[in-house]
Amino acid sequence: MNTEPEDSNPSPHPHLAEVIDASRRSALRHGVALAAAGWAAPLAAAATPSLIGFKPVPVSRADTVSVPEGYTTQVIAPWGDPVGLAGAMPAFRWDAGNSADEQAAQLGMHHDGLHFFSLDGSRSGLLVMNHEYVDPDLLFPDGRAGWNAEKVRKSxxxxxxxxxxxxxxxxxWDVVRPSRHARRITASTPMAVGGPAAGHPLLRTAADPKGERILGTFNNCASGITPWGTYLTCEENFIGYFQPPPEPDAHQRRWGLRAGEQAWLGWHLHDERFDAGRHPNEPNRFGWVVEIDPFDPASTPVKRTALGRAAHEGATTVRTRDGRAVVYMGEDAANEYLYRFVSRDKIQPGGARANATLLDHGTLSVARFDADGRGRWLPLVHGQGPLTAANGFADQGEVLVKARQASDLLGATKMDRPEWTAVDHDGWVYSTLTNHSRRGTEGQPAPDAANPRARNTMGQIIRWKEDGDHDGEAFRWNHFVLAGDPAAERPEARGNIRGDAFGCPDGLWVDGRGVLWVQTDMSSSVMGRGEHAGLGNNAMLAADPASGEVRRFLVGPVGCEITGATGTPDGRTMFINIQHPGEAPGERNDPAQPRRFSNWPDQRPDGRPRSATLVIRRADGGPVGS
Structure with a gap:
């Protein structure tokens, strides 16, 4: 979601990563040294053949999907289609007139992260996907007019x-309806709470005096999977759903609640728990990674508080050589942080039940990137360093609820909006830093080694590799690529891409062959304008981790974001999500003109743009991308 990002950490004081040599900083700001400096560049061209075998597609501004020659696409599972609940399969109404109860049995709006869980090899499985947010002007026939309790329920x-x-x-590929696996989890679904913050006073409310049962999850952005077969959904820009109190306290301000601002969707007008003045602890109950067992529709989703509270985007899980779980997470907000969780216990055979509490015990750390290409993970552990009661942390639960404040005190590196993470076959961990157009301006952090560009409109992909194993305290890092357009007038916007230009990297996925798939999320307010004028609509690109080569594989329809990537075990089918086609460029959509900017995918004269899942295959049946 590339709306104006939250920025609750604008303090100008330097972190350790900013204390670098002046001459190197000057070179970094202009991207001059990056192509040649070994500590900040992709690996030299490998002797092995490229993993990428397709002819790249050109930039496009069309209201369609473009893929390379020899590839086919199929649209499935658009917003509003029934998910397949037995006895409840309401058809989508083209005027968006479905009721709240009908919407609860249909696919949600604005598809984001997703994963394919196999049922029968590569022929059938479960697709689990997030629905990040809604556009009220497209969700209802008359948009925001007459806002009422029913509209809040449908939203x-x-x-x-x-x-x-x-x-x-x-x-x-077809959606199976009905299906015993079909399920909707919404902003009203009961959730359990696990980990050190379960039952914490900061999570208790009048409706939940024990702090152990939370109603709902929302703004679900990127996702992850675990080795034991569960799905991790990440609560990202949750704070915008809450109406701020008249005078927010320091904790509320640090998490983005501002006096005089209005909640995005007006839920608080008909569901008072979203009024942070009346219910100050309710925002503390969101911003978590939620674990879901996709194979058991009767199971209760669990908010895993040991992984920390953040505007979470992404939760990539790997295992250490001794069998413990490691989860890498980004926080999509300006000047926020990258996190890693290492479980205390080993992964057990037996799937979700055998590992039901694995993510409730372990150590959460935050990243510090130093200027010499080295870095360290700084543990967020109560009683260590400044994380004491004297500094406002009564216990480990409070450290996790206030992970931002804890990371501030530890001197972690403020990043340019860390989003998705992915791990390649050689153990390098990648994170997309989408952009930070205010870096280096008044009141904002100066460029530093990890975030080298002032007014960073294009973003970059950073990567690191721990010493020893994924639980190592220290790591080495470099920039895999600085995104940009070589034709841009401003040097900081040109980047150092080896191949096809792109801006604002967001989604990441490493497929079974080792290809790094990069998806972009330029805001509709900048697409086709200014420094992004030559980049067209948002796209998906394939990158070879060994050589750094990048090729444009797909371009989406007008106004959309390309997000979510997964595939069948044989690599011959890829699924991605097309989110918010027709997003209005810097303005609201007009309910009377729903097709003004896009009519994808249906192109009906009485239709409206709908997020949907795209199935991509090679016509000859070969592996996608080869």
Whole structure:
């Protein structure tokens, strides 16, 4: 989601990563040294053949999907189609007139992260996907007019997560309806709480005096999977759903609540728990990573507080050589941080039940990137260093609820909006830093080694590799690529891409062959304008981690974000999500003109743009991307 990012950490004081040699900083700001400096560049061209075998597609501004020659696409599971609940399969109404109860049985709006969980090899499985947010002007026939409790209920029902069953037959994929696996998880679904913050006073409310049962999840952005077969959904820009109190306290301000501002969707007008003045602890109950067992529709999702509270985007899980779980997470907000969680216990055979509390015990750390290409993980552990009661942290639960404040005190590196993470076959961990157009301006951090560009409109992909194993305290790091357009007038916007230009990297996925797939999220307010004028619509690109080569694989329709990537075990089918086609460029959509900016995917004269899942295959049946 590339709206104006939250920025609750604008303090100008330097962190350790900013204390660098003046001459090197000057070179970094202009990107001059990056192509040649070994500590900040992609690896030299490898002797092995490229992993990428397709002819790249050109930049496009069309209201369609472009893929390379020899590839086919199929649209499935658009917003409003029934998920397949037995006895509840309401059809989508083209005027957006479905009720709240009907929406609760349909796919939600604005598809984001997703994963394919196999049921029968590469022929059938479960697609689990997030629904990040809604556009009220497209969700209802008359948009925001006459805002009422029913509209709040439908808006909440269009958020969350969908589980659908899909099956391939004759080269086409279809959603199985009805399916015993089908499920909707919304902003009204009961959630359990696990980990050190479960039951904490900061999570207690009048409706939940024990702080152990939270209603709902929303603004679900990127996602992850675990080695034991569960889905991790990440609560990102949750703070915008809450109406600020008249005078927010320091904790509330640090998390983005500002006096005089209005909640994005007006839920508080008909669901008072979203009024932070009346219910100051309710925002503390969001911003967590939620674990879902997709194979058990009766299971209760669990908010895993040991992974810390943040505007979470992404939760990539790997295992250490001794069998413990490691989760890498970004926080999509300006000047926020990158996190890592290492479980205390080993992963057990037996799936979700055998590992039901694995993510409740372990150590959360925050990253510090030093100027010499080295870095360290700084543990967020109560009683260590400044994380004491004297500094406002009564216990480990409070450290986790106030992870931002704890990271501030530890001197972590403020990053340019860390979003998705991914791990390649050689153990390098990648994170997309989408942009930070205010870096280096008044009141904002100066460029530093990890975030080298002032007014960073294009973003970059940073990567690191721990010493020893994924639980190592120290790591080495470099920039895999600085995004940009070589034709840009401003040097800081040109980047150092080896191949096709792109801006604002967001989604990341490493497929079974080792290809790093990069998805972009330029805001509709900048697409086709200024420094982004030559980049067209948002796109998906394939990168070879060994050589750094980048090729444009797909371009999406007008106004959309390309997000979410997964595939079948045989690598011959890829699924991605097309989110918010027709997003208005810097303005609201007009309910009377729903097709003004896009009519993808249906192109009906009485239709409206709908987020949907795209199935991508090679016509000859070969592996996608080869």
């Amino acid at each position: 909440q029902a269009a958020h969350g997560v969908s589980v659908i069953e899909v099956r391939e037959q004759g080269g086409r």
